[in-house]
Amino acid sequence: MISALMQFEFLRNAFYTGILIGFLAPLLGVFVVVRRLSLIADALSHVTLAGIAASLLVEKRFGLMVGVSPIYFGMAFSVTGALFIEKLRAVYKHYQELAIPIILSSGIGLGVIFISLADGFNTDLFNFLFGSVSAVSRSDLWTVLVVAVTVVITIVLFYKEFFVLSFDEEHAKVSGVNSKVFHLIFIVMVALVIAASMRIVGILLVSSLMTLPVAASMRLSRGFKQTIFLAILFGEIAVIGGLILSYYLDLAPGGTIVIISVVILTMTIIWNKIRGTKK
Numbered sequence: 001m002i003s004a005l006m007q008f009e010f011l012r013n014a015f016y017t018g019i020l021i022g023f024l025a026p027l028l029g030v031f032v033v034v035r036r037l038s039l040i041a042d043a044l045s046h047v048t049l050a051g052i053a054a055s056l057l058v059e060k061r062f063g064l065m066v067g068v069s070p071i072y073f074g075m076a077f078s079v080t081g082a083l084f085i086e087k088l089r090a091v092y093k094h095y096q097e098l099a100i101p102i103i104l105s106s107g108i109g110l111g112v113i114f115i116s117l118a119d120g121f122n123t124d125l126f127n128f129l130f131g132s133v134s135a136v137s138r139s140d141l142w143t144v145l146v147v148a149v150t151v152v153i154t155i156v157l158f159y160k161e162f163f164v165l166s167f168d169e170e171h172a173k174v175s176g177v178n179s180k181v182f183h184l185i186f187i188v189m190v191a192l193v194i195a196a197s198m199r200i201v202g203i204l205l206v207s208s209l210m211t212l213p214v215a216a217s218m219r220l221s222r223g224f225k226q227t228i229f230l231a232i233l234f235g236e237i238a239v240i241g242g243l244i245l246s247y248y249l250d251l252a253p254g255g256t257i258v259i260i261s262v263v264i265l266t267m268t269i270i271w272n273k274i275r276g277t278k279k
Contacts, residue, residue, distance in 0.1 A: 014136040014200065014253075015243060020148045021197045021209070022239030026231035027155065028190055029210035030217075030224075034166040040085065040187070041207030043100045044078050044194045046107030049203045051077025051195075052128045053114035060118050069139050070128070074203075075195040081107060082191035086184055131202035131254030144196045151189050162186060163224065200239070202254030209235060212261035219268040234264050 032038060055073035081103050088099035115125070126132075155162065161182050164172040173179055190210075197206045217230035242257030249256075 009138070010136060011247070013138055013141045015240075017136050017141050017144050018200050018239040018243050018253075019236065020144045021193075021200050022236040023232055024144075024148055024151055024193045025197055025201075025206070025209040026213040026217075026235035027228060028151065028186075028193055029214045029235075030228050030231050031162055031166050031186065032190065032210055033214045033218075034224075037100070038207075038211050039100050039104070040190060041194060041210045043085065043104035043107065044081050044191050045198070045203045045206050046104050046111060047081030048074040048078040048107075048191075048195045048198060049128070050107050050110035050114060051075070052198070052203070053111050053118065053125065056125060057114050057118040069137065069143070071140055071143060071195060071199065074128075074198060075192060077107075078191035078195040079188055082187040083184070086180075086187055089183075128198050129202050131198070131200050131205065131252060131257075136199045140199050147192045147196045151193060154185065154189060158182065158185070200243075200253060201257055202252070205254040205258050208258045208261060209238070212258070212265055213238065216261070216265040216268040219265075219272050234261070238264060 029041075032040060051074040052070045054077070055070035058073075084106075085099045085103050088102055089096040092098045161172070161177050164175065164177060165179060165182055165186075169179055194206050194210075197209065201209050213231045213234035214227070216234050217227045221227040221230050238257050238261040241260045242253055245251060245260075246253040246256045
């Protein structure tokens with residue numbers, strides 16, 4: 001099955017990109033879920049949609065950026081949205097969760113405006129919304145690879161800081177951790193991974209790949225590192241299985257990946273109940 005996916009370059013690009021996304025999204029997703037910021041992925045994905053729509057509008061109306069992947073525009077918007085979230089969290093110190101719906105609403109509003117100015121949806125935009133195996137280029141693969149290397153190096157170097165901030169921010173501050181800087185680094189990484197994931201999973205579904213494998217792993221794991229390992233494992237199973245099924249059954253890869261993730265989560269919940277009954 002997998003060998004058939006490797007016979008064409010665009011399928012190889014999609015498969016390799018999918019493997020990287022299946023690793024990155026759950027890796028950061030564990031920290032996102034533990035910090036109770038699950039909705040941040042939805043907010044930044046909608047901001048990314050606005051960036052993609054803006055890129056397609058500029059190309060269509062003004063003939064600029066022809067041949068340049070919209071993923072770069074999406075990343076720029078996503079990172080900008082992440083920076084605004086951090087700024088708003090500082091403004092609303094006692095109601096920091098307000099920052100997420102504010103940015104989410106802004107992203108949706110801008111996206112709708114840009115889409116309407118571009119005379120509605122087209123094939124390119126649909127590919128970004130729901131994911132597409134055929135739309136992944138070699139350039140997209142290299143972009144995701146650079147993001148992956150950057151995120152992994154950052155997590156390895158500052159694992160202790162991110163770990164402490166995730167569970168006890170006050171203790172982190174007392175320990176001398178610059179929480180503002182590490183919050184900013186973390187949210188920018190999330191923004192980059194969300195923008196990088198849209199070719200495979202789709203903008204509207206990328207948050208699912210950040211949360212569902214983590215939710216499943218939390219039902220089985222007995223420690224933080226084990227949660228990360230199982231989340232990545234479940235993420236890879238969902239992505240690889242979704243790409244294979246979407247290719248052979250002619251389905252949207254994003255939806256297929258999400259449904260497999262839901263099945264995995266359901267199985268872990270059932271397994272937990274069975275194991276609890278036996279005890």
